Amino acid sequence: MRALAGGRRRRLRYNGAVIADLSSAVPMPPLEAPPNPILAVVTRNGLVESWHRGAVAVVHDGELVLQVGDAARPVFARSATKPMQALPFLERGLADRLHLPAEELAVMVASHDGAAEHTAAVRSLLARGGFDEAQLGCGPHAPFDQDSRLALLREGQRPGKVHNNCSGKHSGFLHLAAACGDDVAHYLDPHNHSQREVNAAVAAMAGLPGPLPTGLDGCGAPTFVMPLAALAQAFCRLANPGDQGPVRAAACRRIVAAAAAAPTLVAGAGRFCTALLRQWPGACFAKNGAEGVYAVALSPDPGRRRWPGALGLAIKIDCGNERGYQPVVVDLLHRLGALPAELPPALAAFHRLPVWNTQKLQVGTVHAVVSWDLR
Amino acid sequence: MRALAGGRRRRLRYNGAVIADLSSAVPMPPLEAPPNPILAVVTRNGLVESWHRGAVAVVHDGELVLQVGDAARPVFARSATKPMQALPFLERGLADRLHLPAEELAVMVASHDGAAEHTAAVRSLLARGGFDEAQLGCGPHAPFDQDSRLALLREGQRPGKVHNNCSGKHSGFLHLAAACGDDVAHYLDPHNHSQREVNAAVAAMAGLPGPLPTGLDGCGAPTFVMPLAALAQAFCRLANPGDQGPVRAAACRRIVAAAAAAPTLVAGAGRFCTALLRQWPGACFAKNGAEGVYAVALSPDPGRRRWPGALGLAIKIDCGNERGYQPVVVDLLHRLGALPAELPPALAAFHRLPVWNTQKLQVGTVHAVVSWDLR
Numbered sequence: 250m251r252a253l254a255g256g257r258r259r260r261l262r263y264n265g266a267v268i269a270d271l272s273s274a275v276p277m278p279p280l281e282a283p284p285n286p287i288l289a290v291v292t293r294n295g296l297v298e299s300w301h302r303g304a305v306a307v308v309h310d311g312e313l314v315l316q317v318g319d320a321a322r323p324v325f326a327r328s329a330t331k332p333m334q335a336l337p338f339l340e341r342g343l344a345d346r347l348h349l350p351a352e353e354l355a356v357m358v359a360s361h362d363g364a365a366e367h368t369a370a371v372r373s374l375l376a377r378g379g380f381d382e383a384q385l386g387c388g389p390h391a392p393f394d395q396d397s398r399l400a401l402l403r404e405g406q407r408p409g410k411v412h413n414n415c416s417g418k419h420s421g422f423l424h425l426a427a428a429c430g431d432d433v434a435h436y437l438d439p440h441n442h443s444q445r446e447v448n449a450a451v452a453a454m455a456g457l458p459g460p461l462p463t464g465l466d467g468c469g470a471p472t473f474v475m476p477l478a479a480l481a482q483a484f485c486r487l488a489n490p491g492d493q494g495p496v497r498a499a500a501c502r503r504i505v506a507a508a509a510a511a512p513t514l515v516a517g518a519g520r521f522c523t524a525l526l527r528q529w530p531g532a533c534f535a536k537n538g539a540e541g542v543y544a545v546a547l548s549p550d551p552g553r554r555r556w557p558g559a560l561g562l563a564i565k566i567d568c569g570n571e572r573g574y575q576p577v578v579v580d581l582l583h584r585l586g587a588l589p590a591e592l593p594p595a596l597a598a599f600h601r602l603p604v605w606n607t608q609k610l611q612v613g614t615v616h617a618v619v620s621w622d623l624r
Numbered sequence: 625m626r627a628l629a630g631g632r633r634r635r636l637r638y639n640g641a642v643i644a645d646l647s648s649a650v651p652m653p654p655l656e657a658p659p660n661p662i663l664a665v666v667t668r669n670g671l672v673e674s675w676h677r678g679a680v681a682v683v684h685d686g687e688l689v690l691q692v693g694d695a696a697r698p699v700f701a702r703s704a705t706k707p708m709q710a711l712p713f714l715e716r717g718l719a720d721r722l723h724l725p726a727e728e729l730a731v732m733v734a735s736h737d738g739a740a741e742h743t744a745a746v747r748s749l750l751a752r753g754g755f756d757e758a759q760l761g762c763g764p765h766a767p768f769d770q771d772s773r774l775a776l777l778r779e780g781q782r783p784g785k786v787h788n789n790c791s792g793k794h795s796g797f798l799h800l801a802a803a804c805g806d807d808v809a810h811y812l813d814p815h816n817h818s819q820r821e822v823n824a825a826v827a828a829m830a831g832l833p834g835p836l837p838t839g840l841d842g843c844g845a846p847t848f849v850m851p852l853a854a855l856a857q858a859f860c861r862l863a864n865p866g867d868q869g870p871v872r873a874a875a876c877r878r879i880v881a882a883a884a885a886a887p888t889l890v891a892g893a894g895r896f897c898t899a900l901l902r903q904w905p906g907a908c909f910a911k912n913g914a915e916g917v918y919a920v921a922l923s924p925d926p927g928r929r930r931w932p933g934a935l936g937l938a939i940k941i942d943c944g945n946e947r948g949y950q951p952v953v954v955d956l957l958h959r960l961g962a963l964p965a966e967l968p969p970a971l972a973a974f975h976r977l978p979v980w981n982t983q984k985l986q987v988g989t990v991h992a993v994v995s996w997d998l999r
Contacts, residue, residue: 293700294839296698299916299943300943302942324673325671386983405778413982464668469985567677567943569666573943607765608762610840
């Protein structure tokens with residue numbers, strides 16, 4: 250194996266502004282490290298066709314109770330940190346000042362489908378600060394939601410920035426930048442006041458000393474590098490924020506409540522996140538991140554005999570494919586006693602993901618193959 | 625790890641007909657086997673974000689000269705076997721009888737983009753036997769080519785079977801079934817005369833005793849299970865079919881010539897296969913298969929000092945992602961001396977695949993990290 254390029258360009262500039270900053274010490278994942286185990290397989294006619302490796306971390310009441318593979322390896326947490334990135338907005342009282350409905354808070358922490366309900370919520374959220382879509386720093390991409398994508402194309406329209414799955418987060422950042430006195434034209438600069446507040450909130454939730462190193466996310470916002478176990482810790486804290494003081498604790502609870510009130514705003518009608526949010530209304534936050542990242546927060550529940558406290562789960566599929574984590578997350582939640590013995594149909598669909606061919610015949614499944622070592 | 629489900633339903637039936645048959649002995653890939661090495665990595669701002677593992681086999685003049693990872697592991701070869709699946713059509717003289725132009729032979733061995741040139745060639749190929757699009761057994765899917773996909777949607781049309789990337793192969797199968805006296809309504813049954821001829825041709829090229837076990841491909845055709853090294857052997861034989869008798873050798877040469885004459889028909893203007901075919905006109909066949917499979921045949925060339933004979937390369941990315949093999953294939957071809965020291969721009973673009981974000985900023989690359997052990 251060759252030594253990997255990288256670790257040199259610690260600060261990346263664009264139009265004079267720093268847009269990514271990895272200058273904090275980030276250990277480079279060793280290429281020769283023991284490989285993470287196989288978490289899920291893809292079958293065809295009963296034979297394994299493809300394999301997905303990865304790592305899992307489970308934090309229970311602040312304690313790392315399970316790691317599969319290398320949970321200390323740093324990952325780009327990508328969109329999984331969105332609930333933490335919204336904390337400064339809430340803690341500055343902006344939600345109350347702007348009379349924000351749950352839908353607009355939900356879309357602020359979403360990787361949304363770009364359907365009509367999402368773009369409407371984002372436009373309303375922008376309008377509350379007199380902002381315009383053109384001020385969004387994220388680039389455009391076609392809506393994830395197929396019907397919305399096709400409708401847009403049939404109307405001869407091009408996808409806009411508002412369709413970007415992160416447009417709610419960016420809208421919140423614009424409000425925050427204005428509240429912090431930043432130049433809103435540079436609201437994505439990781440060194441401005443508002444983004445330093447965001448960085449500090451993410452670091453505190455993850456239990457890490459800040460500032461966290463950041464890379465450039467798909468949408469142009471800073472994305473945070475942290476060990477996978479720290480992401481699980483952040484989600485455990487989201488589920489039970491008691492140690493974060495009353496202001497932050499209230500902000501965490503408001504995010505979980507907004508997601509329960511508007512679960513499709515956080516993702517979309519057929520999406521995995523929305524199915525999980527509906528399973529535990531008001532007691533769950535579930536979030537995907539690009540390149541195979543997923544994290545779940547579950548509030549304390551005495552009904553889970555072995556794990557009655559707050560739970561934070563985080564997973565990274567090494568190859569970056571989301572089909573690798575969906576069955577694994579359901580399998581783990583089942584094993585933790587958070588789901589009934591017989592899986593609810595909405596989650597069973599993700600536990601054994603069907604592989605269809607173009608003739609609409611099922612040729613195989615994607616399913617978990619982990620034997621959870623939970624004593 | 626749990627024992628995997630599977631290996632039980634050896635014959636899969638649909639509407640009374642066997643559509644997949646794994647009843648030949650196929651060793652189940654052991655889940656606990658040593659993992660294949662990392663072949664490519666995905667970076668973001670200089671840090672590795674994702675990893676792609678896999679196996680590679682290189683056959684030179686019939687001899688396995690390199691294996692990286694487990695090249696003996698059986699894989700579904702998927703669309704990589706399309707040139708071999710077209711051999712019976714040619715060997716029965718159908719191309720001459722039908723006055724087939726190179727474009728229509730090229731589209732018969734293609735995983736095509738569904739652009740206008742592809743659908744026109746497929747429709748012409750069908751018409752030569754009086755066949756109708758409705759007789760195609762493959763299901764519809766949207767064209768891979770973005771412009772064609774958008775144009776179709778803007779016109780309010782739905783993708784048809786003819787847009788399926790395998791529609792050329794299916795059209796050839798219809799002709800072959802008719803020539804063999806099969807009921808063309810069941811031309812995909814692996815037990816009919818024509819598909820047994822196809823199976824025998826694929827097995828002979830791979831140097832394996834037939835019949836090969838088959839699963840159900842994405843398009844509904846039989847897909848063949850074989851060790852990765854046998855796929856490399858089949859491609860080496862395609863590049864130098866001297867040991868296959870004059871009829872088969874002529875058929876192999878005709879496929880390579882058709883791909884050279886119409887390289888966009890085999891894939892599409894921006895596709896990896898087309899770029900490779902253009903690099904060695906008349907001396908190469910390059911083919912993708914779904915779920916991370918790729919194979920290349922290179923004719924003998926004394927200009928390659930260490931490897932002047934016929935070359936067959938095959939690769940399978942464990943997780944099934946095509947971005948994992950493109951840089952690796954270019955890197956390997958370079959290392960084998962088949963490419964100049966300075967890579968041609970058309971292939972350099974696949975050697976370090978840029979990772980873009982929605983702001984059109986390059987945030988990283990996908991690139992090979994293999995140290996080729998070629999003495």
